[in-house]
Amino acid sequence: MPEVIEVHPITRLEGHGKIEIILNDAGDVDRAYLSVPELRGFEIFAKGRPAEIMPQLTARICGVCPTAHHTAAAKALDDLYGVTPPPAARKIRELLYNMFMFEDHLLHIYILGGPDFIVGPDAPKALRNVVGVIQKVGIEIGTRLIAMRRQVRELMTLLAGKVIHPVLNLPGGVARGIHEEEREQFVTVAQQAVDFARFTLDTFRTVVLKNSEYLELILSDIYRHDTYYVGLVDDQNKVNFYDGRIRVVNPEGREFLKFPVQEYQDHLAEHVEPWTYVKFLFLKQVGWKGFADGMDSGIYAVAPVARLNVADSMATPEAQAAYEEYVNTLGGKPVHLTLAMHWARVVEVIQAAEAFLQLAQDEEICSDRLRTPIGEPRGVGIGVVEAPRGTLIHHYETDEKGLITRANLLVATQNNAARIAMSVDKAARMLVHNGKIGEDLLNKVEMAFRAYDPCFACATHALPGSVPLEAVVRNAAGEVVERVRNFE
Amino acid sequence: MKKKVAFYWCASCGGCEEAVVDLAEFLLDALEQIEIVFWPVAMDFKIEDVEQLTDGEIFASFINGAVLLSDQEEVVRLLRRKSQVVVAFGSCSHQGGVPGLINTHDRQDVFDYYYHNGPTVQRNGNEMPTPTGAKAFHVALPEYYGKARPLNQVIEVDYYIPGCAPPPNVVKDALLQLLSDSPPPRGTVLAGAHSLCSECPLNETKPPEGFKIKQFVRPSQVTHIDPDTCLLMQGLPCLGPVTRSGCNALCIKGHMPCTGCFGPLDGVRDFGAAALSFLASLIDSNDEAEIQRIIDEGLPDPLGTFYMYSFPGSLLNEVLQKGRQKARAWREREETVEAQTTENQ
Numbered sequence: 001m002p003e004v005i006e007v008h009p010i011t012r013l014e015g016h017g018k019i020e021i022i023l024n025d026a027g028d029v030d031r032a033y034l035s036v037p038e039l040r041g042f043e044i045f046a047k048g049r050p051a052e053i054m055p056q057l058t059a060r061i062c063g064v065c066p067t068a069h070h071t072a073a074a075k076a077l078d079d080l081y082g083v084t085p086p087p088a089a090r091k092i093r094e095l096l097y098n099m100f101m102f103e104d105h106l107l108h109i110y111i112l113g114g115p116d117f118i119v120g121p122d123a124p125k126a127l128r129n130v131v132g133v134i135q136k137v138g139i140e141i142g143t144r145l146i147a148m149r150r151q152v153r154e155l156m157t158l159l160a161g162k163v164i165h166p167v168l169n170l171p172g173g174v175a176r177g178i179h180e181e182e183r184e185q186f187v188t189v190a191q192q193a194v195d196f197a198r199f200t201l202d203t204f205r206t207v208v209l210k211n212s213e214y215l216e217l218i219l220s221d222i223y224r225h226d227t228y229y230v231g232l233v234d235d236q237n238k239v240n241f242y243d244g245r246i247r248v249v250n251p252e253g254r255e256f257l258k259f260p261v262q263e264y265q266d267h268l269a270e271h272v273e274p275w276t277y278v279k280f281l282f283l284k285q286v287g288w289k290g291f292a293d294g295m296d297s298g299i300y301a302v303a304p305v306a307r308l309n310v311a312d313s314m315a316t317p318e319a320q321a322a323y324e325e326y327v328n329t330l331g332g333k334p335v336h337l338t339l340a341m342h343w344a345r346v347v348e349v350i351q352a353a354e355a356f357l358q359l360a361q362d363e364e365i366c367s368d369r370l371r372t373p374i375g376e377p378r379g380v381g382i383g384v385v386e387a388p389r390g391t392l393i394h395h396y397e398t399d400e401k402g403l404i405t406r407a408n409l410l411v412a413t414q415n416n417a418a419r420i421a422m423s424v425d426k427a428a429r430m431l432v433h434n435g436k437i438g439e440d441l442l443n444k445v446e447m448a449f450r451a452y453d454p455c456f457a458c459a460t461h462a463l464p465g466s467v468p469l470e471a472v473v474r475n476a477a478g479e480v481v482e483r484v485r486n487f488e
Numbered sequence: 489m490k491k492k493v494a495f496y497w498c499a500s501c502g503g504c505e506e507a508v509v510d511l512a513e514f515l516l517d518a519l520e521q522i523e524i525v526f527w528p529v530a531m532d533f534k535i536e537d538v539e540q541l542t543d544g545e546i547f548a549s550f551i552n553g554a555v556l557l558s559d560q561e562e563v564v565r566l567l568r569r570k571s572q573v574v575v576a577f578g579s580c581s582h583q584g585g586v587p588g589l590i591n592t593h594d595r596q597d598v599f600d601y602y603y604h605n606g607p608t609v610q611r612n613g614n615e616m617p618t619p620t621g622a623k624a625f626h627v628a629l630p631e632y633y634g635k636a637r638p639l640n641q642v643i644e645v646d647y648y649i650p651g652c653a654p655p656p657n658v659v660k661d662a663l664l665q666l667l668s669d670s671p672p673p674r675g676t677v678l679a680g681a682h683s684l685c686s687e688c689p690l691n692e693t694k695p696p697e698g699f700k701i702k703q704f705v706r707p708s709q710v711t712h713i714d715p716d717t718c719l720l721m722q723g724l725p726c727l728g729p730v731t732r733s734g735c736n737a738l739c740i741k742g743h744m745p746c747t748g749c750f751g752p753l754d755g756v757r758d759f760g761a762a763a764l765s766f767l768a769s770l771i772d773s774n775d776e777a778e779i780q781r782i783i784d785e786g787l788p789d790p791l792g793t794f795y796m797y798s799f800p801g802s803l804l805n806e807v808l809q810k811g812r813q814k815a816r817a818w819r820e821r822e823e824t825v826e827a828q829t830t831e832n833q
Contacts, residue, residue, distance in 0.1 A: 044601060052708035060503075060586040063504065064502045157738070161738050164652075175744050264608075269610045272616060277617050374709070402706075
């Protein structure tokens with residue numbers, strides 16, 4: 001008679017994410033599930049809408065990463081109309097995008113994932129949140145973080161109309177340009193961003209890397225999966241958030257595929273399970289072999305660790321130095337360690353800040369050549385970006401008037417969904433024995449999925465210090481046998 | 489004593505949560521006056537903690553997102569009981585929001601496409617996620633209804649903060665008004681009282697009385713939007729004249745037309761109908777075929793244009809849902825008759 005342990009973030013009440021651990025008769029883990037009870041049907045109600053509204057409409061999928069959807073949609077429209085934005089427009093889009101990567105990653109580093117390391121996985125639960133982080137790094141730094149994010153987001157508002165649901169991008173370019181005096185503001189804030197990124201790396205070094213216990217945890221087998229990795233690279237195989245070709249490396253780190261996003265249907269497919277509304281992406285040529293890692297399973301990962309695995313190098317100098325330190329410390333590529341995600345995210349913050357500064361210093365962004373005229377729609381348009389949480393693909397088909405007839409959206413967390421499910425399953429199996437829930441189970445399981453910065457309902461990463469979890473052990477009659485929670 | 493405040497989300501994108509975070513330093517200052525007793529996204533308090541409060545103990549609950557699931561309905565009813573004031577926060581809670589466009593589709597369409605017919609789906613027989621199917625794996629999956637409702641269709645609402653998402657200045661002003669000694673009358677939409685044009689930097693260049701146009705243009709079809717001239721004068725379907733002010737014309741400062749996320753002015757029941765009738769009044773023609781052509785070319789998606797944020801709360805939605813009910817009842821009756829005929833034979 002199986003016992004069921006439900007581990008669910010309190011946010012699951014609104015249908016966000018939920019873990020269920022099934023015990024066998026011996027009280028060991030039979031299987032752990034991460035289910036996502038959410039479905040809003042964007043592809044369905046996109047039908048009949050004019051293609052050019054997609055950058056605004058699909059931004060509403062996620063209020064935390066609206067810029068990712070906004071930009072992927074615009075690139076799909078460029079493809080739909082067969083146009084290339086003028087150089088200034090492309091740079092303005094990239095400027096907005098790097099600012100977004102910077103502030104969004106900071107949110108995870110300091111407020112969501114960070115508390116596990118900055119405050120520590122064994123710290124009192126009441127402190128394992130942003131308040132604890134501020135206590136640890138000092139109120140001055142806490143205030144600086146809040147001001148940094150606000151300044152960047154205010155400039156994003158200036159450029160994109162709104163930061164929560166931008167209106168900047170259109171097929172063939174952008175709606176608004178940048179005046180010279182505005183550009184100076186961008187440069188000033190970008191310089192502060194680069195400083196803040198350096199400070200973040202220093203903090204990570206001091207707090208995490210100099211602590212052998214933390215390093216051991218990062219290297220632990222509980223948080224390791226040898227899978228394929230997917231991400232965008234530029235023509236020199238450098239990490240690029242805005243554009244490039246999709247590169248796939250195998251679990252040994254060798255290039256397996258490299259293709260333009262227009263061919264994504266040849267390489268990626270979605271698997272359906274009856275216990276979750278999320279579909280699991282996998283590599284078509286390897287095939288779906290269940291929730292397993294290794295060369296023979298088509299499961300792959302995206303997001304920071306994956307991006308750093310698929311690329312040969314970073315695109316900016318200071319990020320490159322940080323990347324080399326990361327790879328060398330972790331014993332070379334590919335890095336299969338889920339918790340290394342936090343470190344990889346810091347490396348990416350540096351690249352985003354450096355790119356932000358480079359683009360702000362480029363006088364061409366003040367050009368008034370912002371749009372390439374569009375002609376008739378060509379029927380199909382496909383676009384891709386690297387969202388903070390991984391590769392994001394928008395695919396639209398339209399009629400001759402440019403009205404959507406079919407849409408397909410492959411979102412970042414969907415790429416990671418199978419690996420996240422495995423991570424949760426493995427952590428549970430290694431931590432739960434004889435029906436006993438280890439004291440640290442809840443946070444250890446939390447850490448297995450939090451590292452991915454998963455975007456189940458997009459909202460789960462707005463501000464929580466720690467995701468409040470409750471584990472309920474039930475017998476087959478549904479009676480609660482034991483209840484453990486990580487909050488009072 | 490500090491006033492107790494709760495934040496809660498229903499079916500939302502998380503943008504309204506970010507809107508609160510975007511208060512930045514102001515939020516830290518506000519904590520001198522308010523005590524947050526429930527905020528699932530940010531704090532560890534649970535439903536049980538809310539249940540333990542006395543009725544009316546919470547000063548104000550700010551609820552965002554449309555209501556899509558039964559458990560969301562239970563929580564908002566609980567918050568209503570515990571709160572002196574309930575505020576619908578953001579477009580979805582105020583009017584149903586963008587995800588409310590799903591109300592025009594059948595639930596089955598969503599499932600067939602997502603799990604069987606989508607371009608990248610590797611179909612696994614007839615398998616699709618269902619609460620019953622999930623049960624076999626000991627996983628409890630909630631039922632998906634596929635109909636979004638604004639908050640005031642579920643509980644009584646005292647105030648509204650409009651916007652998708654509400655910008656920081658609007659949220660800040662609303663908080664200050666609610667916390668003041670003389671709060672505004674119940675039912676108030678806590679934003680501007682006039683149309684967006686009143687605060688639009690292009691208002692000086694607005695069309696003269698009797699202005700008519702022969703063509704609406706889609707923003708993608710013009711390569712340059714003149715940032716110094718009213719967008720309506722340029723043929724762009726800007727909904728500013730029928731939309732409530734308060735955002736300081738953010739989208740227009742981004743050189744894009746207003747799409748109406750702040751909803752209607754006081755006294756207007758159906759935003760989409762007001763928007764439609766406003767733009768229709770600008771059309772310079774009495775010829776039906778010509779009017780049709782102007783609409784087809786410039787406004788090819790009336791539903792999405794006029795009801796982008798407000799469909800679930802609209803009269804049109806009521807008509808649609810009633811029609812569907814009737815059709816269902818009719819179908820059932822037909823089936824019963826058919827079954828009886830077969831039986832009699």
